[in-house]
Amino acid sequence: MKVIEMPAASDAVKAKLICAGILISGCSGSQSALSPAGAGAEQIASLFWWMAGGATIIWVIMIALSIYTLHLNPDAHHRQKSALFIIGGGAIAPTIILTILLIYGLNLLPALLARPPAGTLQIEVQGYQWWWRVRYPNQSGEPIELANEIRLPRGEPVEFILSSKDVVHSFWIPSLGGKVDMIPGRTTHLTLHPTKTGRFRGACAEYCGASHAYMNFTVDVVEKAEYDEWLAQQSADRLAPRNEAAERGEELFLQTGCGACHTIRGTEADGTIGPDLTHIGSRNSLGADMFVNNRENLQNWIAHVSALKPGVKMPEFRALSDDEYQSLSKYLEQLK
């Protein structure tokens, strides 16, 4: 079995042992709480290893004891000694061990849940069936709205302000930290502290309907300078169409009614039902991390979206000609 490479050496050994042992190779990678890239995830991973280690020791002792009593020393045992053993090993020891684990676990929680200091970067994320609206703060007033992708500067805390517009969702980036529910009518908070750059995967962790499994997002942790540059670029209006096909695409976009649901800053399209598409061409993926973002997939999305994503809240546009699909997807593709 091939074991996927792990970034951190010490965790790598542990994870490989576990992976090899139970014949799965899902312990590492961009969506694993066991290859942490954030302060919260590191604590959660160490809690996991302590728990797993403790459970393994207890398991080994129990198996050893049953082998001893059944095979090595099957005769009757001393009554009083056995009673002491049962009370000690069966009641007192577990109580002590559970108390220690409880205190250790509880002790981690306040820091994981604490609100960060004032001035911390705050990013607002709203859950929808089945995508994410993301708003970044902007020095000059209006927040910058994007979707289905999050970019964070490395080495500083970030607070997510979470809410939902329909049903309960849950916001989770396993490699960075814990998860927090997004509850309609309430605002919840999650503070993360990314420590490594890289691309990670986030997911909705609360069943929310037919396409729950297709409600994900990518997270790019980059250096602060790169983040600032990226945000400045994303805050700009859309790039004007650079060729005829794209021009035709923008016209079509406005004519076919896409703008009733989607905003493309710099055009008349200012709908807010669906994700902002101002810079759709620069996203890693389409449809909440469902497809690679390329022209062909864009075209398929517009023509067959209901077949691709069950229950999706975007109508299919089947009545367009091949030419028109082409123009639309060329236009969206160049919205970098």
Added chain:
Amino acid sequence: MEQEQHHSEKYHERHERIWFMFLPPFVWALHLLACYLTAAIWCAKYSGSANSFTTVRIAIGIYTLLAIAVIGYSGWSGFRRHRHLAADLSHNDDTPLDRYRFLGMATFLLAALSTVATLFVATVALFFGNCD
């Protein structure tokens, strides 16, 4: 024989107070519910902008003392019943006295479990200083 007759009257099933055995776990459940509701209602309605949790902590402290007192009392009385009229620990015969003593033991053990569980619930209040 006379002794036996005497026992079956004194420890007849209706005297065994089987429901008494469930008092400790019931108090544990009540304690959990009370802590949960107090924290939830306080944080939703009264905690104010500082999200202060002190009042909840005091309330949980009081609930815990009350709960432990009731659980402790039932555990102690269970233990006494188990000790009743017997020198050894066995309570496995099919006699009213043994049933009486067995239920005493069961009450005692459930009280011990409920004590630990109640304290575990209360521990949470030691670690959380605010409503966040």
